[in-house]
Amino acid sequence: MKSTLYLCLLLLGLHVQGHHEPSHNNEQEEQKRVHSPGDRRQAEGENLAHLKIAPSNADFAFRFYKQVAAEAGDKNIFFSPLSLSAAFAMLSLGARAATRQQLHKALAFNLTEIQEWEVHEGFQRLLQLLNDPHREVQLSMGNALFVDDQLKLLKKFVDDVTNFYDSEAISSNFQNASEAKKEINDYIEMKTHGMFVNLLKSLDPYTVMVLVNYIFFKGYWEQPFSSLLTSDDDFFMDAKKSVKVKMMHRNEAYNTYRDEKLSCWVVEIPYKGNVAALFVLPDEGTMKQVEAALLKETVSNWAKSLNNRQIYLHLPKFSISGSYDVKHLFQEMGVTEVFSDQADLSGMTENTRLKVSKAIHKAKVDVNENGTEAAAVTVVEITATSLQLPPPPVIRFNRPFLMLIFDKAASSIIFIGKIVNPAASEE
Template sequence: MPFINADFAFSLYRRLSVENPHWNVFSPVSISSVLAMLSFGSGSSTQTQILEVMGFNLTDTPVTELQQGFQHLICSLNFPKSELELQMGNAVFMGQQLKPLAMFLDDVKTVYETEVFSADFSNVSAAQQEINSCVEKQTKGKIVGLIQDLKLNAIMILVNYIHFKEESSNFSVDKSTTVQLPMMHQLEQYYHFVDAELNCTVLQMDYSENALALFVLPKEGHMEWMEAAMSTKTLKKWNHLLQKGWVELFVPKFSISATYDLGSTLQKMGMRDAFAESADFSRITEDNGLKLSYAFHKAVLHIGEEGTKEEATPEAGSLDQAEVASLHPVIRFNKTFLLMILEKRTKSILFLGKVVNPIKE
């Protein structure tokens, strides 16, 4: 089913936007995969709540089918390094007094490519350093200092991260004098669409055979209206109405990242039992008292970071600016816009975020 995680993505986006209205970027598919993995080790209402928060109904979709779906998705996200640099990973840290079941360890490693580590949470600084070092090592130094304020009495910590880099080598780069920002410029055929209902312009950019990006530019003053209306239905409408045509495109180079402890947000969305004393994680360990303490997520996104050409492309260079503007629509992403990066086959949302000030990390 296409756009299977879209409603979860937009629901989470709206909640994170309340906490930070000016800045956010996260990976819905990455968070979905780690929650699916957690549901794999849970039972009773703990499992039901996790899956319902993700937008799944066990009556319609059996757990085994969900697990298979995520296994296929994770496999499909192993993009060839020559096309895109995408790195996604999960890790589980459990208190050293707990003994995880061998079957759980094998299954999550096979299905979710996730390692389970034992940690001494009585030594907070050492545990924090151990987790950060593990993530830094797994991402080859791309993600450092994930956790900054670990507190005492943790029992189980979920760690989830994603790093994406797209070099956009076909663009020319200009320094915009108005915003002092490197703008990538290209005259090319893109799928695009003006949504009169949501007062926004949508442009689709294909990155490879595996991934595409949707850049969504609302009219002045309509960002909140558009954010509130985003849904699976909206994406399906755009997918149907996007049409290919020549566009003169200006889009900024940017590098953005964000770190979240999703615990309170997930509980507000309905995932309460996993964080409570009554949590049922009997498929992870036979020991009593296992509950989720933290759920950390970090997303790092680079667009056009390297490899861009400094000279104008032949198409753009051979035409006078006024002539180009009169022949083709000009779309400038020079103010706040929404960005989605999707995996093509499943249309799963890899990244969802609001780009407010692209210069700022």
């Protein structure tokens, strides 16, 4: 890869469970009211819809990071919280009762503070912003539903996922598992520009639907690093282990902040097209305290405190990936019902009981002198100034650090990573 690519795949396997009891009439009426179009707001309000869900998406991003970090040990971390949020928010359109409540809670949506239609219109606006073809950055996000040709979905569910999430509905023959798997894999490979080939290894024999969300990002630094200055260097994974890396070097003015309370440096490196990467370098031995403080309030404070100053920057080239069992991670976060026989996904279909059997997320990132290429797929298988200027600080990313990629136009965190070993081979 020649820049950063991230793919988030959520595979939601829907299992047939038998006949489904019809939903309560009052809840059906609520759904009609919640999602019905109308004169609820002016066009200006619609254009700002994504800002209403930004705090919840940030809360979810850091909650999920901490859940992953608790189990990752000394492994690299890289995922797209936005891909996960979008995939499960889309799934919630078909969820009812406690199943829906658990999903909303996990995604950090408090429906006493935000109405459900605002959640989905927020994602609708996010998709419009991210997929704007006139931007300098190459960024795309989308969704697809692969549906067994014998499964009849409710028209309202299809209309809602199409309207809010611009989802394609693709009829598939899941009785021919190999054919269906190839169709899904080909779609993912195409949408992620070849980043993920044959991602889906198998399909449960009871699968009747697969939900896919993908994000692809390819960004070029506003000021690229010179490859002539890249040199071999040591990266210290911990006090005892080090690896050789290709270290990029630049003497330039960057938005920088020294957080003395958390003992870390924060450096913002902008891409062309209103996207930026935030690199966080904890002092030796302070990674855990920085991770513990990783909240939207902390990151917001970093962003407000950034100050443009000259620095000597040393940043390694790296190419890493992450693969996650989202079903397990969500269960640890309290989302249990949607994966059980008690799942209520009656907003999808009237006559067939469904549950999520599998949810996986795969992400890759590549950072080099020109920029970053990243992709993610979520697949849900259903089933200060001084007179005497001091010398510029040297900020050397030669020990574990964090990376966040922000889309400023969409006010969204697209990717989060923790680089423990830049030389690690991809999973």
